[in-house]
Amino acid sequence: MQALEHLNAGAMLDTLVSVGAAFVLGSLIGLERQVRQRTAGLRTNTLVAVAAAAFVDLAQGLSGNDGAVRVVAYVVSGVGFLGAGAIMKEGVNVMGLNTAATLWGSAAVGACAGADRIGEALVAALFVIASNTLLRPVADRINRTPLQQAGEASYTVHVICSGDARAEVHDRVIAALDVQGHPVRDVEQRPFGPEEVEIQLTLYATSVAPAQLDSVLAEVQELPGVSHAFWGSGTQD
Structure with a gap:
């Protein structure tokens, strides 16, 4: 009910x-x-x-x-x-x-x-x-629509030096880059020929002035044991 x-x-x-x-x-x-x-x-x-x-x-x-x-x-x-x-x-x-x-x-x-x-x-x-x-x-x-992405710029510094000098060169390059306001994000070392080593330093993605990097690498080029020093840029996702 x-x-x-x-x-x-x-x-x-x-x-x-x-x-x-x-x-x-x-x-x-x-x-x-x-x-x-x-x-x-x-x-x-x-x-x-x-x-x-x-x-x-x-x-x-x-x-x-x-x-x-x-x-x-x-x-x-x-x-x-x-x-x-x-x-x-x-x-x-x-x-x-x-x-x-x-x-x-x-x-x-x-x-x-x-x-x-x-x-x-x-x-x-x-x-x-x-x-x-x-x-x-x-x-x-x-x-x-085709996707065209402009990735974030990345900068790498390459230094080729003798195996005996790599520890000192490693520290000197990082210090020189830091003075110019370009801290290093990652470092890789790999053999380069029978007696030399390539040190690759990846910088944080900040605006980099080419002239500053050129001056840093000019100093690095004068370090004992260094045969080549150069830098490059690219893009990353």
Whole structure:
């Protein structure tokens, strides 16, 4: 008999309007997805919106706005798990992210409708649809445009010296570069011929004045045991 006691024409009409709005707006979102033959299409997006509206409307009817707020939080997390099921990974490619985000948008539309915020639900639905339609040509155009990246400049100093002198040369070069304001980020040493060693010093990516490096290497060239000293520049990602 409690079911009969809970029957209320006004409450039923309110629920009908809320869930009905979620049904219509969720269908509009899902229709665009269905036309594009996406995994989550017309029925899925409609069901997500309707279910979210029904949960929020029920919570609001039982315990007011506080209950509705709590249920909205659960809807957000619950639809996140549902969207995760639409995401697939094949090698380095990840597919379904847009579908998962659209499901989240449908849930937001339904939650707004269930909370009797029909205007907000309409606005949210329009922006979800616009994101999937109006932004698509922009994204496609960007994807078709060749990517030309200008990497960050990198500078390396190369010093070739005798094996016996490499320790002193190593310290003197680092000290000379530091005086000019070019601290060394990395140092590598490798054999260069039967008796010599190449010391490669990578500088931090700062603005480097060629004249300063030339003066440093002119000093290095005069060190005992040094046969060659030069520097180069390039780009790194």
